[in-house]
Amino acid sequence: MNSEVILNVEKVGKQYRLGLVGTGTISHDLNRWWSRLRGKEDPYLKVGEANDRSDKGRSSYVWALKDISFNVKRGEVLGIIGKNGAGKSTLLKILSRVTSPTVGSIKTKGRIASLLEVGTGFHPEMTGRENIYLNGAILGMTKAEIAMKIDEIVDFSGCLRYIDTPVKRYSSGMKVRLAFAVAAHLEPDILIVDEVLAVGDAEFQKKAIGKMKDISNSDGRTVLFVSHDMNAILKLTTKVVLLEHGTVKNIGSPKEIIDEYIIGETQAKSSRIWAQGQELGNSYAKLKSISVTNSQNEFNFNFDLTEKIKINIEYLDTNTDYTNTAIIHIIDEKDVVLFASNEFDNPDWKSFHKNNESVIKASCTIPGSFLAEGRYRILVAIGNYNPNMIHVKIDNALTFRVIDKPDYEKDRIQVGGKWPGLIRPILQWDIENSTSL
Structure with a gap:
């Protein structure tokens, strides 16, 4: 892996069987075991359809993700966008090691902190302060390292009054505030943030985006950010992956990929x-x-x-x-x-x-x-x-x-690049020349 590359995802796929809890039946498990024993490929990887949730389908297997490949360099902020059901959350769960891929490999360098769902990793009976120490320990930090950061974490979260109250009594917004503060301040090498920031209020979302900018620009850490807020993606990210039906449709600059996502493949319709x-x-x-x-x-x-x-x-x-x-x-x-x-x-x-x-x-x-x-x-x-x-x-x-x-150009002075602003009016200007001799 290149020394600059901190995360490398290669041909990752995740297959599920529809309509059942678990991966299959005893007969399927026996078939898989027999194939592995003979050094053969899993027979059920050859079947399955793309993850189009609007289509009934003809197979009992579905590829939630298929053939996903990309890499992220240290200090990059990668945006991941796509419609609901495109595979964004599944991909983040695999990267966070909540679940394992069916096929493919993921190579990372350093610690990963994830903020995938409201209250993920928090014990409801423990206080906010105790959960900060618990999350820090999970990330591999010592008690002394966490103690040095705890005042900063509590201040950023805005939950000082409730920090010694069990988390089960927190609102969803308070849980997100505290969870993000913990994940951002305990210095992971890769910070993974799902759509959960949308639960917070506007003031906290602004703080959170500012913090993610700081940790990527100043600290050189990597951020993976999933959001349906295209303005946040445009402001924060340096590269964007567009997922569609569980596959990578395109990877490129934020503006290029957001344009493709918003307009879609819609032909010009006059x-x-x-x-x-x-x-x-x-x-x-x-x-x-x-x-x-x-x-x-x-x-x-x-x-x-x-x-x-x-x-x-x-x-x-x-x-x-x-x-x-x-x-x-x-x-x-x-x-x-x-x-x-x-x-x-x-x-x-x-x-x-x-x-x-x-x-x-x-x-x-x-x-x-x-x-x-x-x-x-x-x-x-x-x-x-x-x-x-x-x-x-x-x-x-x-x-x-x-x-x-x-x-x-003969009528208007061209300025390099697109002019800023949502509108481009030609306004009336009154000009006087009062040069005195």
Whole structure:
């Protein structure tokens, strides 16, 4: 293993048998034993399907992880992202030695501290102080080493008042605070943190992310971080692994992998039309078509940042009880909703809805010089308010991209790289030259 590499994962796989507690039956165990005795491969490793939780499948075996390979250097912060069920937590449990891989090898250097679930490794009958010493001992630290750190741990956790109270009386947030403080301050070589930080409040999450930055930058220790918060992944990590159905889909820079994860493999969709009888919706409203067009009413995907972007929604309105409205959300690459809008912005909105069956064609225009460079997706919905009812909603209905074309350099001064900020307005500047002779 390279001297810089502190963690090397090579062709790791984890197989489970569905519907049973344990790994199989006596007959399967005998078959495995007989294969090993003859020096043959485990016969059940040849079967099994990818871990797609939405598919019923045809095999009783499933690969929760398959052929996972990557390495992490000392001082790196590795982000691991993917949808629920992609295998993130299973991978961390294997790395933490909570469970063993079915195939493959993992080589590490140094101590590993894990924060996988709320209260993991804590004894509920012991006090917070006693659990700090217990966790330190598990990590291989002496009592004197732990005593030197204990005041710092308690202060960081914010649990001073309850530190001599049994942990079973802690809230889930307090358990996470104390568990993270212990894991981060007892100087492991590799710190593994699962999504549990989401249980803490915003102030603690900010402290925790700052601490993880410090231990990687200042102390040269390694962090493996799993989160669904793409902003936290972008700010903290130096490299990201994207898991899909238990396999590594891609490894790369945080921005590159987050873009791929958020947008997915969705093709550029400038328009969608539903045939008669196949419209999406219910008895109150049905979507007929949606599209993104330019100022010439042409379907478009790439827009210069000075261009207007027009979003068109056509739907069948059959709501005789309440007045429907078309709704859009504009969502950026980091999964942040930049803004929402609906037909209310038109003062004559209500007059177009006659409370009988009619086809509504609604369109809105995002002005030029408003959105920053980047890729965006549009949520489209039809609903009514008072009461709040959504009749049809498509989360990833359409996509488009805003770019800064080089041929506009004569009008705008180009700055190296992407401009900061979520929007890119051209604001009015008043300039005077009062040079005196």
